[in-house]
Amino acid sequence: MSDSHNLWSEKTRAVMKIRAKLLDAARRWLNKHDYTEVHGPTIIPAAGDWPNHFEVKYFDKKAYLAQGLEPYANAFVANLGKIYTIAPAFRAEKLRTRRHLTEYWRIETAQQCDLDTIIGIHGELVAHICHSLSKEAVEELKCLERNVKDMVKLPQPFPKLTYDKAIEKLQKDEYNIHWGQELTWELENRISLQFNQPFFITEFPISIERVFYKSHPKRPELTLSAELFAPEGYGEIAGGGQMIDREEILLKKMKEEKIEPEDQRWYMGLKQFGHVPHSGFVIGLERLIQWICKLEHIREASAFPRLSDNVYP
């Protein structure tokens, strides 16, 4: 590369090579297990149950940048069965943490199954990714001071604890938290430090979760949801749940949540393209990379990171 100058550090190059190898490993696993790759739209006409959308000037209309496949996943699952997408997502949150990008990539799957099944699948997928990297990215992992052995055959299934248990655990450790509160970054970090492999926290309260997750059949104050946490203090790297599949409950929820009538029509209108009961799960690519590569700040996982206070270069 004789004509180039001001190159990236060896570390940055290693991260970017791991990023490529990680995606290749993920796709190999998904294709082998009969998932069909799809693309939902990036520009969407309504915000639905996602908060913090970026607004786009779509000619004379107002539109938004998508954060995930829902509610389009309905049509894809109804028509193609098990599906995945690897695509950018956008969240307009004014957060300055070591774990938030406004533009990030996601590995997202959806299929006709319950929460436990999709949890099992994402555990296997993440374990496969790590194991593949332990064989295919040895030099890069060493350069990043990640012990290659940490990535080899992570024991399956990943440990699971309910939100209830997580709160109890934190209260026992004398953290000041009560049931129903969101896990702050500090608390995520604390729980995550107690594990040496990825683990799930499940069944979050309805008050702090996505509106369109199904309620727990026995405890309606809970959702059929789960988040995947990286160990070693890195915290949440993925999340998902089982989606509401009964029209009347969906409509009732939309009214309760004061979702705009237009957004309600958009949601319901999508059903003309097919809909089925399904679960969905989203891995934040840069968060997974942050853990695997032991990065201090998530911006190191992206070549040109977008932060809430900076869109340059």
Added chain:
Amino acid sequence: MSDSHNLWSEKTRAVMKIRAKLLDAARRWLNKHDYTEVHGPTIIPAAGDWPNHFEVKYFDKKAYLAQGLEPYANAFVANLGKIYTIAPAFRAEKLRTRRHLTEYWRIETAQQCDLDTIIGIHGELVAHICHSLSKEAVEELKCLERNVKDMVKLPQPFPKLTYDKAIEKLQKDEYNIHWGQELTWELENRISLQFNQPFFITEFPISIERVFYKSHPKRPELTLSAELFAPEGYGEIAGGGQMIDREEILLKKMKEEKIEPEDQRWYMGLKQFGHVPHSGFVIGLERLIQWICKLEHIREASAFPRLSDNVYP
């Protein structure tokens, strides 16, 4: 799929399966030939030499949706060598044709090489994709009334004609066109009908091409550019060229083209991340699908197409 209704037609399902298989074939070829997958930013601070950007409200700043990897490709090529991205692109053109989406996906490569080399590579890549589909998507191609034999081992290299020759050819056929004009959709269609395999048109005049393509060393009124055309009347499906690599020429061009001083700073500022002489090429995914699947309208190549007059559902 007992709970679903209003499913897609068999044809739509076949197109979406071909879309997935096409991407898999493209990635296999690119990975085998040592291209590293990368992601440039989608939200960018300046429009550079691309026209027709969608605007995004980025907190209190104005930003834009990217149309390609340039100028970020510079840093990726300088640091990683041969690179590719498969990502969405956005173009705010108020066109109502059978060939334009405002949001589309692209298969884009960049590397240190000249125009002829990148033309050869994209010919091979497209031939590989077609050949793979002839083996791996037999049922889907049949359902779409595409003769599987049309896709088997397309002769290499693809035919090339210069823009000069293309204009001569059209003038001989008594079309009313003079040198320096853009090829309208009708003319693209006419030329494309004369071929039974994909072909390149090269060396477009500077007046109708991207500003940052290098000038022809012997004829400065031409650019080192190429477009890939599908046969059978489908027209342009890909384009690219060799990028300007001398700083003073780039700066001169930016001034001539009245590119905003801020955009100029952005372009030049990116060089701190590495820059090299390189060529880049972009395949419009939905256009490639439109030809392979013999689709009347490009919107059929996308599950939820975005057209200039419609962002719904």
